[in-house]
Amino acid sequence: MEQAPSPAQEQPGAAVPHLPEPPRLTNMLNPLAEPMLPEPYRVLKRIRETGDTFTLTLAPVQGEQGFHFAPGQFNMLYVFGVGEVPISISGDPDRPEKLVHTVRAVGAVSRAICGLEKGDVLGVRGPFGTPWPVAKAPGQDVLVIAGGLGLAPLRPAVYHLLARRAEYGNLELIYGARTPEDMVYRRELERWRGRFDFRVHVTVDTALGDWLGNVGVVPNLISRARFDPVQTMALICGPGVMMRFTVQELLNRGLKMENIYLSMERNMKCGLGLCGHCQLGPFFVCKDGPVFPYDRLRDWFLMREV
């Protein structure tokens, strides 16, 4: 049976129907139902970080298997009957026996998570998403640049790097927050500052008179960091404006776009790349991200309302 060929048929990627007997399914790597079903986890510990931010330590209700993840990945956390939200994993990837999440109460579900107490149970699905490329860091200088709650998805990367410190050149952390009261992981930051092999620069937007630290913005602290721009990997997470200015400053100083990594955020409902909500141009932030190299992300990052 003939039909005049249309231009669409000649093109690569033109519509190619699949045989339905049975459908030729590929990538059936994951067990069918589990990525959609939350696993129950119990709250072991709850620490208040700031007025509206809490860190929860979780353990599985059943089993001792630990939670393996790569730094930069996230879970979907479910509160019974309330809803589910994506939250970065902020614990130590080398210590999977404890699952740690830092959550800020900004909506109904996150507020409910922050209200959970020791012994309460929530549902966990994951881990999802692309990780920080720490495996590519050996031999390079590494700049970890965090703004606000952006330190939470970066903390696992810091743990990983510190545990293998000798493999890297300069290792520096730049952390910006709104005020000293809005800083997370304060005690840990102080401990890190005490190390001789890890420079930590902290700044806040404003502070009251008794603050002895720096007041200013993250991009302006980059001039104080020591790094060889040609051999530096930068890992950045924070509010969009902060990331934009930070990237610009790093590029001004000679870093290569493919060595700058950002963690992006979008509305997520499924975490599986199926519901469409987290799209950023052609990318699904939940499965093509959240960590992206800047050279890949750049055109979409600079565009508005995509």
Next chain:
Amino acid sequence: METLEPVLAAHPFLQGLDPRHLKVIGECASRVDFKAGQFLFRGQEEATQFFLINQGQVALEIFSARRGPIIIQSLREGDAVGWLWFPKPYHWHYDARAISLSRATALDVKGLMQRCEQDHLLGYEMMKRYAHLLAVQFRVTILQLVDIYGK
């Protein structure tokens, strides 16, 4: 008289200046030390000096009746603060308080402006640096204003 030129030459704000110009600037320069807690200047005072911070940490702060002093920016070694090129003496908008023992080089604004007027090449070099300082300052300020960490 002790020459300040090496100290001036080492400060990033004056980096790349011809030694001739450094000498001229040196004529308006003097060294100043501040103990922790001491003020470099206070709001409403005339801004008669331009400061190059050589060491230590200085907080720029604005006093609020309700909340006490609010720190809006930190200055450290390598930073500079001051108002130049105003037709009449300008005034500080905020206080500057040394957080720790700090050393600075203070340039007399009137004298500096006179010398820039006499030597336009010097004036141009200073203007370039001053413009850059203001631009960097502006970026800090707009980022702070935008309150990027807000909910």
Next chain:
Amino acid sequence: MLAAAINIGDEMVLEPQVLQQMLEALSSQGYQPVGPVLRQGSLVYDRLSSLKDLPRGWGDLQEGGAFRLKRREDGAYFGFGVGQQSWKQFLYPPRQRLWQARQEGSGLQILPPAEDEPPFAFIGVHPCDLQAIAVQDRVFLEGPFVDPHYRARREKAFILAVNCGHACGTGFCVSMGTGPQATRGFDLSLTEVLTDREHYFVAAIGTERGRELISRLSLKKAGVAEREAAVQVVARAARQLGRTLDTTEIKALLYRNYENPRWDQVAARCLTCGNCALVCPTCFCHTIEDSSDLTGEQAERWRRWDVCYTVDFSYLHGGSVRATPRSRYRQWLTHKLATWMDQFGVLGCVGCGRCITWCPVAIDITEEVRAIRESELTAAPAAKE
């Protein structure tokens, strides 16, 4: 006498009454036939219990923003285009419970649902919709996470395609390479040949499942004249199509036109009602809804179709990423014809025309693409001597 061996790829000829036998054979195998029926003046897809349920003697008139049923004099069984529904409502239902959960003390128990739908037999799938199913296969079955609910229904579904005998009012399948002839993706396909003197179907066998069904009926292979008649039927439909969409390098075209003023123009008309996304046979966006009952002991998670036209769709604490209607219309169209290609290796549009018919203000995707393409020609500096 033994019939000659019947193979995949063979074409058989059958009288219309044989369709009734097919339906019965499918039902006896446990399938639930679903197909086009008329309900309260609408053309929908619903259960078919017999051949009489098909809207024989009815056709449709479709244009931008308009759908009307019209009477046909010729008694064709499949003399109409596509209605507002597509087959995705069976494979990927508008509302579906994903699981239930119980809270006991401080424990949490998740109960996945049993898959309880019988296998469907889709009767009368137009070639554009066949491609739409193939596109959704890529979305739901070929990513890092497979959708088990879609897969369960898809594996079991029997597909009886129908080639188009007349051009539908708003479709542009020829431009998209998806019709009016079904070439792959069906168990069986039918072409209805209807003249003053004859009325029969030419059936092509696509798969073993289709071959097995055909072998239960005593059918002859289609002869040269019958096959030729079927070819002419489809060729006529192709000729009569009123719309085209030039897909030449369409991804690149749209990628460089995200700031084209045309978006402002269409945004002034678009109501962001989302009809186009709901009727589109490839749109797959959905939202997840968690709820609990009044006692607080039992919770459920449902999945519900969603559209990227709502302000909430892209909501992130503090505001929506796509706050303006302009950005939301742009999202839908550029997803369909550009980013979809990067995501799934095919275009999301199959040329069915539904979005044009069911848009209340008759926005026409082919017109929008044409306008953007032409704006590049007029923008080029005119080097006239």
